[in-house]
Amino acid sequence: MKLVIAIIQPYKLEDVKQELYAANVNLITVSEVLGHGRQVGVDEYYRGVKETGNLLRKIRLEIAVNEDFVEPTIKAIIKGARTGKIGDGKIFVVDLPRCIRIRTGEEGSKAIG
Amino acid sequence: MGTTPANPLNNGDIAWVLTSAALVLAMTAPGLAFFYGGMVRRKNINSILMQCFMCLAIVSVLWVVVGYSLAFGPGAPGFLKGLIGGFNWAMLKNVSMSAPDPYAPTIPHQAYMIFQLMFAVITPALAIGSFAERVKFSGWVWWTVLWLLIVYCPVAHMVWSHDGIEGQWGVLDFAGGTVVHMNAGIAGLASCLYLGKRIGTNKPGMHNVPFVMLGASLLWFGWFGFNAGSAVSAGALATSAFVVTNTATAAAAISWVVMEWVFAGAPTIVGACSGAVAGLVAITPASGFVDAGGSLWIGFLVSVFCYCMVAFVKPKFGYDDTLDAFGVHYIGGLWGALATGLFAVKAVNSAGSGVFDGNPGQFLTQAKGCLLTTVYTFIMTLVICFIVDKVLGGFRATPEDEAIGIDLSQHHERAYTILD
Numbered sequence: 001m002k003l004v005i006a007i008i009q010p011y012k013l014e015d016v017k018q019e020l021y022a023a024n025v026n027l028i029t030v031s032e033v034l035g036h037g038r039q040v041g042v043d044e045y046y047r048g049v050k051e052t053g054n055l056l057r058k059i060r061l062e063i064a065v066n067e068d069f070v071e072p073t074i075k076a077i078i079k080g081a082r083t084g085k086i087g088d089g090k091i092f093v094v095d096l097p098r099c100i101r102i103r104t105g106e107e108g109s110k111a112i113g
Numbered sequence: 114m115g116t117t118p119a120n121p122l123n124n125g126d127i128a129w130v131l132t133s134a135a136l137v138l139a140m141t142a143p144g145l146a147f148f149y150g151g152m153v154r155r156k157n158i159n160s161i162l163m164q165c166f167m168c169l170a171i172v173s174v175l176w177v178v179v180g181y182s183l184a185f186g187p188g189a190p191g192f193l194k195g196l197i198g199g200f201n202w203a204m205l206k207n208v209s210m211s212a213p214d215p216y217a218p219t220i221p222h223q224a225y226m227i228f229q230l231m232f233a234v235i236t237p238a239l240a241i242g243s244f245a246e247r248v249k250f251s252g253w254v255w256w257t258v259l260w261l262l263i264v265y266c267p268v269a270h271m272v273w274s275h276d277g278i279e280g281q282w283g284v285l286d287f288a289g290g291t292v293v294h295m296n297a298g299i300a301g302l303a304s305c306l307y308l309g310k311r312i313g314t315n316k317p318g319m320h321n322v323p324f325v326m327l328g329a330s331l332l333w334f335g336w337f338g339f340n341a342g343s344a345v346s347a348g349a350l351a352t353s354a355f356v357v358t359n360t361a362t363a364a365a366a367i368s369w370v371v372m373e374w375v376f377a378g379a380p381t382i383v384g385a386c387s388g389a390v391a392g393l394v395a396i397t398p399a400s401g402f403v404d405a406g407g408s409l410w411i412g413f414l415v416s417v418f419c420y421c422m423v424a425f426v427k428p429k430f431g432y433d434d435t436l437d438a439f440g441v442h443y444i445g446g447l448w449g450a451l452a453t454g455l456f457a458v459k460a461v462n463s464a465g466s467g468v469f470d471g472n473p474g475q476f477l478t479q480a481k482g483c484l485l486t487t488v489y490t491f492i493m494t495l496v497i498c499f500i501v502d503k504v505l506g507g508f509r510a511t512p513e514d515e516a517i518g519i520d521l522s523q524h525h526e527r528a529y530t531i532l533d
Contacts, residue, residue, distance in 0.1 A: 011516035014313050045525045
């Protein structure tokens with residue numbers, strides 16, 4: 001089992017969701033986060049003064065999958081989120097030792113799907 | 114105090130009309146701005162606030178420079194007579210702060226001018242609801258300037274000026290059912306058809322329902338200036354208009370809630386607010402002509418028509434009227450204009466009586482006025498969209514800017530933060 005964590009541009013969330021559904025990955029958690037990598041974001045103005053270097057709004061996806069779904073999930077995220085420009089985001093894949101479904105108490109692979 | 118033959122100005126009337134002008138201002142900003150702003154997605158609320166606020170500023174300047182003269186002034190060359198005014202009152206020349214107004218002799222001419230300005234402000238602002246979330250700010254500025262001069266001024270002239278052709282036909286429009294609401298609604302439809310749908314959504318985002326209720330309540334409040342102020346005097350007619358405005362609005366809020374409770378399963382705040390606004394729209398042309406009984410019918414029925422338009426007809430056709438400016442303002446305005454021809458009674462206003470008051474011809478007269486406004490505005494708005502799109506630097510935002518949001522892409526300014 002793996003946990004796929006992706007940081008993407010907020011306006012690409014809809015595209016990424018569609019690609020994940022197409023890859024039959026339906027269970028995702030979405031949160032709104034702040035952060036920045038190398039990119040310079042959209043500038044904001046306050047009474048004529050330009051402000052840069054602020055933390056930028058991003059979307060964080062968390063998707064727990066069985067081994068078979070790791071590559072399709074990664075491919076789907078890239079397909080939906082890539083624009084080719086700086087700021088497209090990153091994907092982290094980490095091992096997931098345990099997974100428990102609260103309602104039934106099921107553990108492991110069964111609990112993920 | 115009081116009226117003398119030498120000086121017909123009445124201080125009570127002046128006080129009420131100036132107060133009404135300020136009330137109508139509050140309808141656009143903050144009323145309409147928050148009503149619409151709460152209904153869009155959170156990445157687009159600033160664009161709505163900005164457009165409503167700048168509409169107030171842009172139209173205010175245009176109006177004193179040339180707009181008032183084109184809408185209400187005399188002096189158009191022969192073939193345009195009855196369709197639009199000339200330049201006699203441009204830069205407020207001959208528009209006195211002390212001499213009696215040609216339309217309402219108990220108030221100064223400038224008081225009437227500034228009251229009418231607020232109507233000219235809210236009309237293009239209402240249309241914003243149809244094409245929200247997908248236009249460039251520069252395109253919107255051009256659209257507003259052109260639309261005010263090419264559409265609003267002639268339509269107001271045709272209905273309200275001394276030589277306007279619809280007025281001469283006998284069309285009754287007390288406070289702007291055809292001039293403001295049908296006009297804005299059909300302009301919104303033409304613009305949203307020209308622009309096409311938004312990407313990836315076809316319904317209002319509803320990011321802040323409390324804002325919607327705040328805005329709708331301010332609209333209801335300001336609308337007393339709109340309708341009761343249109344009596345341009347502080348007497349019995351203003352009182353009657355105030356009463357029927359409130360009655361129709363209340364009835365429409367109730368019937369919209371009933372409609373959605375039955376058809377959608379739950380009574381909602383947004384529904385109650387939509388119903389109230391539909392009621393305000395529908396009573397507008399009728400407010401100086403009908404009694405409380407007529408206003409109940411107008412109010413209860415308008416929500417039935419508007420709800421059906423928004424909930425059943427729009428999804429069938431699939432046009433993307435973002436916040437239903439067409440579904441509420443055009444349909445509500447059309448019903449109100451036609452209903453004026455049904456429910457007007459001489460007991461309220463000697464200027465008009467409808468079908469149920471023994472004047473069957475009035476309904477057709479109203480329909481003729483509606484048809485002229487609809488056709489003229491629809492065609493001219495499409496022409497304006499074409500000019501803005503092809504000649505003046507484009508109307509629609511790029512797909513990427515639309516996805517990022519109009520707030521950040523057009524104004525470099527966001528409404529909300531996560532931290533701090």
